[in-house]
Amino acid sequence: MPAQTTELRVREVRIKLHRAGSGPTVLFLHGAGGVPQWLPFFDLLAEDYELLVPEHPGFGGSDDPPWIRSMPDLAMFYLDLVEEAGLDGIHVIGNSLGGWLAAEILIRDRARFKSLVQLAPAGIRVQGVPCGDNFIWGPEEALRNLYYDQSFADRILAVKPSDEQMDVMLKNRFTVAKFGWQPRWYNPDLEKWLHRIKLPALVIWGGDDKIMPREYAGLWRERLPDARLILLPECGHLPHVEHAETVARHVHDFLKGAAR
Amino acid sequence: MKLVSFHLMPYRPLDLEQAAKHRSAWVVLPNRLYDPVKGAEEYARHIDALVYAEALGFDAIGVNEHHQTAYGLMPAPNLIASALIQRTSRVQIAILGRALPLVNNPIYIAEEFAMLDNLSKGRIIAGFVRGIGSEYHSSGTNPYFSHERFHEAHDLIVRAWTEPGPFPFHGDHFSLQYVNLWPRPYQSPHPPIWIPSQGSSETVAWASHPDRKYPFLVTFSSGDLVARYHTTYRERAREYGYEAASEQLGWACPIYIAETDERARAEAGHAVETLFNDFLRQTFEMLMPPGYTSIGSMKNFISSRRALGGGRMTAEGLIESGTALIGSPKTVLAGIERMRERTGFGILVALLQFGVLSDELTLRNMDMFAAEVMPHLRD
Numbered sequence: 001m002p003a004q005t006t007e008l009r010v011r012e013v014r015i016k017l018h019r020a021g022s023g024p025t026v027l028f029l030h031g032a033g034g035v036p037q038w039l040p041f042f043d044l045l046a047e048d049y050e051l052l053v054p055e056h057p058g059f060g061g062s063d064d065p066p067w068i069r070s071m072p073d074l075a076m077f078y079l080d081l082v083e084e085a086g087l088d089g090i091h092v093i094g095n096s097l098g099g100w101l102a103a104e105i106l107i108r109d110r111a112r113f114k115s116l117v118q119l120a121p122a123g124i125r126v127q128g129v130p131c132g133d134n135f136i137w138g139p140e141e142a143l144r145n146l147y148y149d150q151s152f153a154d155r156i157l158a159v160k161p162s163d164e165q166m167d168v169m170l171k172n173r174f175t176v177a178k179f180g181w182q183p184r185w186y187n188p189d190l191e192k193w194l195h196r197i198k199l200p201a202l203v204i205w206g207g208d209d210k211i212m213p214r215e216y217a218g219l220w221r222e223r224l225p226d227a228r229l230i231l232l233p234e235c236g237h238l239p240h241v242e243h244a245e246t247v248a249r250h251v252h253d254f255l256k257g258a259a260r
Numbered sequence: 261m262k263l264v265s266f267h268l269m270p271y272r273p274l275d276l277e278q279a280a281k282h283r284s285a286w287v288v289l290p291n292r293l294y295d296p297v298k299g300a301e302e303y304a305r306h307i308d309a310l311v312y313a314e315a316l317g318f319d320a321i322g323v324n325e326h327h328q329t330a331y332g333l334m335p336a337p338n339l340i341a342s343a344l345i346q347r348t349s350r351v352q353i354a355i356l357g358r359a360l361p362l363v364n365n366p367i368y369i370a371e372e373f374a375m376l377d378n379l380s381k382g383r384i385i386a387g388f389v390r391g392i393g394s395e396y397h398s399s400g401t402n403p404y405f406s407h408e409r410f411h412e413a414h415d416l417i418v419r420a421w422t423e424p425g426p427f428p429f430h431g432d433h434f435s436l437q438y439v440n441l442w443p444r445p446y447q448s449p450h451p452p453i454w455i456p457s458q459g460s461s462e463t464v465a466w467a468s469h470p471d472r473k474y475p476f477l478v479t480f481s482s483g484d485l486v487a488r489y490h491t492t493y494r495e496r497a498r499e500y501g502y503e504a505a506s507e508q509l510g511w512a513c514p515i516y517i518a519e520t521d522e523r524a525r526a527e528a529g530h531a532v533e534t535l536f537n538d539f540l541r542q543t544f545e546m547l548m549p550p551g552y553t554s555i556g557s558m559k560n561f562i563s564s565r566r567a568l569g570g571g572r573m574t575a576e577g578l579i580e581s582g583t584a585l586i587g588s589p590k591t592v593l594a595g596i597e598r599m600r601e602r603t604g605f606g607i608l609v610a611l612l613q614f615g616v617l618s619d620e621l622t623l624r625n626m627d628m629f630a631a632e633v634m635p636h637l638r639d
Binding site for chain 2: 135136137138167170171173174176177178181182183224
C-alpha cells in the first residue's frame, strides 16, 4: 500500500502528512525519532483503515513554529489540526513521545476521538524507576537501546545517513529536547487528569524496553479508565517496529471490538 | 595589558585510571572518587596560590563555576570569591563566570555579586556564562532554552543592579513581582561584566553590541581560533559602527614558564595533557546537548571535530596549535606578543595551575611569569 505524502496547513504551520488506505480514521502520532521511513506496521493498518501519519511541528519536513514550546502547546495545536482537517471518530495510536502527546490531547478534548492505543508512551513518571537517558547516550548506544533484537539496529547502522537525513535527525533531536528534557519525559500535571480519557484504550509495552521501563505500563493501565495491557516479551521501545505483525493484529482486534 | 591569574581548582588526587573507566570526568564520574580529606587540602592550596597572585602584581585573580566534575571544585565560585576578598586588599576578583541559565531565580546571582562588590569595596568583575553543555545534564536545565534564559537573566540582573527598586519583572522564564536589591552594588553603575565563551557566533554578536560592549574572553582554543573569534568581535563592532578597544578582547590560556623550553615541557607536559585529556574529557552528547547552540553552530562543531579526529592530545600538539603556552620566558612572551599583533587583545587570563600540576611548580610558574613576562606586558 503506497503512502501518499501531502501538506497540511494549520494556523500558518505547514505539516507534512503521510497517508494510506481507506476506512475509519487512524491517527498515528510518532515518537522522538520522527518518521524516517514508512513502516510495515503502517501497511498492515492501511489494509482496513485510513491511516494518517503527520510529522509533528519541529520534526522532519514540518515547520517549527517558535510559539509551540511545550507538550501542552503541541496538544492544543493538534486539536486545531483535527478540527481544521475535519477529522472525526479518530482512533489514535501514539508511540513514546507520541503516546504522551495523545494523552495530552485527550485530557483536553476527546470529542473527536473514539479510542486510544498506547505503545510505550512517555508522559508520566514512576518514582524510583528512571527512564533511560537517551540524551547522554551516544548515537549507536541510543539506537541499540531502542531494540531488543539487535539486528534492527545493525541494519540501520550498516547504512550511512545522508546529509539531509542528518539534518532531520538534528532537527528532531532539538525538538525532542524542547519537549522532553525537563522534567525528563513527563509532565507532572498529566497523570492526575488521565481519568478524563473515557475511551477504550489498549496499552502495549515491550518487556525489554530500555527507554521507558515496563514498570510504567502498570501505572498507565491503572490511571486510564478503560484500558487493557499487553506486555510483549523480547521487545524493546518500538513494539510496532520489532513485532509489527503481532502489534498490528492486537490493534486490529482491539479496533474491531469495543472501539467500533 | 590587564593580567588575570586564573584558577579552575581541579581535584588533583583523582585516580585517573579509575576515572578513565567512566563515560566522562563530568556528570557521571562517581563521587566516591572524591576524598574529602584530600579535597579540603586542595581547596587550601588552590586558595593560597590565588592569593599569592596579588603579591606578584597581577591585576585580578579569577575563579569560575563548574558542576559535578573533578575538573573544577567550584560549583559555587562566589564562596571562593568571598574567601579571597578576606585575604586580599588590592587585587580585583573576577568570577568568570556564573552560569545564568542554570538558576531558577537570577536575583540570587544579582544579590551575591552585589554582596561581594560591597564586601570587597568594588573589586568584583562579574562574568556571565551559559555553563558548558555538561551542566545542562547535571542541572537538568533545558538546553533548548539556554540562550533565552541567559538573555532574560542578564536583563533582570542588570536592571536589578541599576534601576530603583522595587519594580516588577515578568519574563518568559523568570517572573518576580518585587525586584528590590539590598544591597545595591558598590561600583557604579555596576561591576564590570565580562563574557567568557568558547566563541559561539551568537554570543560574539550579543557581547559586542553597543549597548553592552562586554569584554569577550576566548577560553581554551587554538591560537587560530582565538584570533578568529577576536577578529569576528572586531568586525561585529565595526558593523555596529565602532572600533573595539583592546580591553574588550581577552584570551584565557594555560601558561607554564621555566628557564628553558625543554625544562618547561618536561615539568608541565604531563599536567597539560591531564587537563585536556582527563579533566576536560566529555562526550559530544554532553558537550553539545540539543539547543545549546543553533543547529548551524552545532553542524560546524561536528565537522570541525571530525577534522580533528579522536585520540589523546599531546603537550606538543597543544603547544604547536597555540592552545597552551609552555616554554622559556622568551617563548611564552613571543606567543603572547604574536597574538597581540594579530588581534590587539588586552586581557590575558593566565591559567598558571592546570591538570595535576603540583603546588611547588605552580608557585614557581607564577614567580617566573611575574618576574620574566609581566614587566614586558605593562603598556
